Amino acid sequence: MRLKKSNILLLAVTLGFLIFFSCKELFTYHATDHVRVNVRKEEVQRTPPAKNKPILIQWPKCQQNISAAKISGFETVPKNIQDFLFYRHCRHFPMLLDLPDKCGGAENSAEVFLLLVIKSAPMNYERREVLRKTWAKERVHNRVWIRRIFITGTSGVGFEKDRLNAGLKLEQHEYNDILQWDFEESFFNLTLKQTLFLEWMDRNCPDARFHLNGDDDVFAHTDNMVEYLQGLKDNDGSKQLFTGHLITGKGPIRLAGSKYFVPIQVQESETYPSYCGGGGYLLSGYTARVIYNMSESIDIHPIDDVYMGMCLAKAGLGPSSHMGFRTAGLHIPSKKMDQYDPCHYKDILLVHRLMPVQVYFMWHKIHDPNLKCRMKKISNIKQKFL
Numbered sequence: 001m002r003l004k005k006s007n008i009l010l011l012a013v014t015l016g017f018l019i020f021f022s023c024k025e026l027f028t029y030h031a032t033d034h035v036r037v038n039v040r041k042e043e044v045q046r047t048p049p050a051k052n053k054p055i056l057i058q059w060p061k062c063q064q065n066i067s068a069a070k071i072s073g074f075e076t077v078p079k080n081i082q083d084f085l086f087y088r089h090c091r092h093f094p095m096l097l098d099l100p101d102k103c104g105g106a107e108n109s110a111e112v113f114l115l116l117v118i119k120s121a122p123m124n125y126e127r128r129e130v131l132r133k134t135w136a137k138e139r140v141h142n143r144v145w146i147r148r149i150f151i152t153g154t155s156g157v158g159f160e161k162d163r164l165n166a167g168l169k170l171e172q173h174e175y176n177d178i179l180q181w182d183f184e185e186s187f188f189n190l191t192l193k194q195t196l197f198l199e200w201m202d203r204n205c206p207d208a209r210f211h212l213n214g215d216d217d218v219f220a221h222t223d224n225m226v227e228y229l230q231g232l233k234d235n236d237g238s239k240q241l242f243t244g245h246l247i248t249g250k251g252p253i254r255l256a257g258s259k260y261f262v263p264i265q266v267q268e269s270e271t272y273p274s275y276c277g278g279g280g281y282l283l284s285g286y287t288a289r290v291i292y293n294m295s296e297s298i299d300i301h302p303i304d305d306v307y308m309g310m311c312l313a314k315a316g317l318g319p320s321s322h323m324g325f326r327t328a329g330l331h332i333p334s335k336k337m338d339q340y341d342p343c344h345y346k347d348i349l350l351v352h353r354l355m356p357v358q359v360y361f362m363w364h365k366i367h368d369p370n371l372k373c374r375m376k377k378i379s380n381i382k383q384k385f386l
Contacts, residue, residue, distance in 0.1 A: 062090035077263050078256070081302075084188045085265065088300050091195065096165065097172050097180040102149060103205035110207035113144035113237075114226055117197060120150045120216040121185050122164040125171070127216040130356040132175060134363035135220045142226050147208075150178045150216070151197050153185035187259065190278070190304040198292035209237030211288055212350075214280030219359050220350045221366070224324070225282065228349065237285040242312060244281030244350075245328065246321035247305075248274045260303060267301065275309025276319045277327030279352035290315045324349030342366045343373035 068074065068085040077085075103109035116136050120128055128150055136148045155164055165180075172178045181196050183189060194213075201208070210229050214220060235241060251270045252262035283291075294311035301307040312318055330351045332339050340358060342365035345351065354362070365371060 058094050059092040062087060062093070065089055071265050073263070073265055077265055078261075080186070080188055081261075081263060081266065084302055090183075090192070091300075092199075093181040093183045093192075093196065095180070096154070096182055097168060097178045098200075099149060099176065099179055100204050102147060102176070103208055106204055106206055109205040110209065111145060112147045112205065112208040113210065114146045114222065114229065115205065115208040115211045116146065116148045116220075116222065117211055117213045118148070118150050118216050119190060119193060119214070120152050122152055122155045122168055122180075124216055125167065126356050128171065130360050131216060132177070134359055135222045138177075141223055142230060144209075144226060144230070146222055146226065148177050149197075151193055152178065152180050153183045153189060153193060154180070155185045188302040191300050191302060191307045194304050194307070195292075195295050195300070198288065198295060201288060202292055206285070206289065207237075208285050208288075210241070210285060211283050212280065213278075213283065214350065215278070215352065217354060218280045218327075218350055218352050219345065219354045219362055220280060221345065221348055224347070224349055228324070229282070235284065239284060240287050240290075240317055241284035242276065242281065242287050242308075242317070242319045243283075243322040244276030244319065244325040245279070246274060246276055246319055262302060272306050273309040273313035274318055275305050275312075277325070277352070278303075278305030278308075279327035280325060280350040281305075281308075281319070282322070282349075287312075287317070290317065322349065326350065327352040329353060342368070342371060346371070346373055 064086045065088070066086070068082075068088070071085065074082065074085065103112045103115070118128075118131065118136060132148070137146075138148050139146055152168070154161055168178055168180055179197065179200060181193075183192060183196075212220060212222070212225060232241070250272050252267050252272070253260045254263065255261060256263075291308060291311040294314045295307075298307070298310055298314060301310060309319065324347075326348060327350070330339070330344060330348070332344065337344075340362065342362055345362050346366045
C-alpha cells in the first residue's frame with residue numbers, strides 16, 4: 001500500500017522530534033549547575049557538579065491534638081482555624097522534593113550571595129516559569145551568585161493531588177529548584193512552610209549571605225537588591241538585617257470574615273510586634289539563623305510575616321523600613337500616568353501582586369538599553385536606604 005505524502009511528512013517530523021529530545025538529554029549542559037563563584041577571589045570558577053543524592057527525611061505522620069477542642073469557644077471558630085489548632089504543634093513533615101546541593105553543599109554555601117526563597121503553590125506553574133526567565137533566573141550579577149528555590153506543600157486530593165505532584169517532579173527534573181513537603185497548602189500553613197525551610201537551610205545552606213523571602217506574584221528587581229546589599233557598610237551577611245515594608249502598631253484582626261482573622265483562641269494579645277509585609281523582604285543569613293533558633297520555642301502563628309516579627313522580637317531584634325519595598329502595591333500619583341510604565345519600576349526593589357505577563361513585560365523593559373527615564377538613578381537614591 002502506498003503511503004500518502006502527508007503521512008510520510010508526519011512520520012518524518014515525529015522521528016525528527018524523537019531524535020532531537022534523545023540527543024538533548026545526552027548533550028544539554030546546565031551552566032548554573034556547574035559554575036561556582038569564589039567570593040574571596042571575586043572570579044568565576046568551574047567545578048564538577050555535586051554528586052550527593054537527595055535526602056528525603058521521613059517523619060512519622062503528625063497526630064491531631066484532640067485536646068485543642070477543649071479550648072474555650074473552640075466550636076465557634078471556622079473549620080480552618082479549628083484545623084490549625086488541632087495541628088499547630090506539628091513541626092516536621094516528610095519531604096517529597098529536596099535540594100541538598102542547591103548551595104554547593106553546606107560547607108560551600110557562603111558562595112551564595114543572594115538566595116531567593118519563593119513561596120509557591122503546586123498549581124502555580126505559570127508563575128514559576130515566568131520567574132525562572134526573569135528576576136529569579138540563577139545567575140552571576142556583579143560577580144556574585146543569585147540562587148533560586150521555590151517552597152511548596154501539596155494541594156488537592158486523589159487524582160488531582162497525584163497530577164500536581166507529578167508535575168512538580170517534572171519541573172524538578174528540568175530545573176532543580178523546588179522544595180516540597182507533604183502538608184496541605186493553605187494560607188494558614190504559610191508559617192509552617194517558612195519554618196520547614198529554615199530547618200532545611202540550617203542543614204543544607206547555613207552560610208548563604210542574604211535571603212530574599214517573597215511570594216511568587218511579586219516583581220523583584222534582584223539586580224538592584226544585589227547592589228544595595230553590596231553597598232551595606234560592614235555587613236557581609238554575618239550581622240543583623242531584616243528589611244522591607246515595615247508595619248508597626250498592628251494587632252490581630254477579629255473580624256470573622258477577614259482572610260487575616262485571628263480569634264482569641266489563637267492569640268489572646270491585642271498587639272503584634274513590628275514586622276515586614278510578607279510579600280517580600282530581605283534578611284541576612286545571620287538573621288535567618290537567629291529566627292530559626294527562636295522559632296523552635298515559639299508557637300506557630302497563622303500569619304507568617306507576623307510570626308517572623310515575633311521571632312525577631314524574642315531575640316531582641318527588630319525589622320527596618322526600606323522605601324524600595326512596595327508590598328501594598330506601587331502608588332502612582334496621577335491617574336493620567338501609566339501604572340505599568342517601566343520607569344516606575346527601574347529603581348525599586350520589590351512590588352507585590354503582578355500577573356505573570358506583567359512581570360515578564362516589566363523585567364525585559366527595565367533592561368532595555370534604550371529605555372529613558374526622568375528619574376534619579378539607583379546609585380543616587382540608594383543612599384536613602386543605607
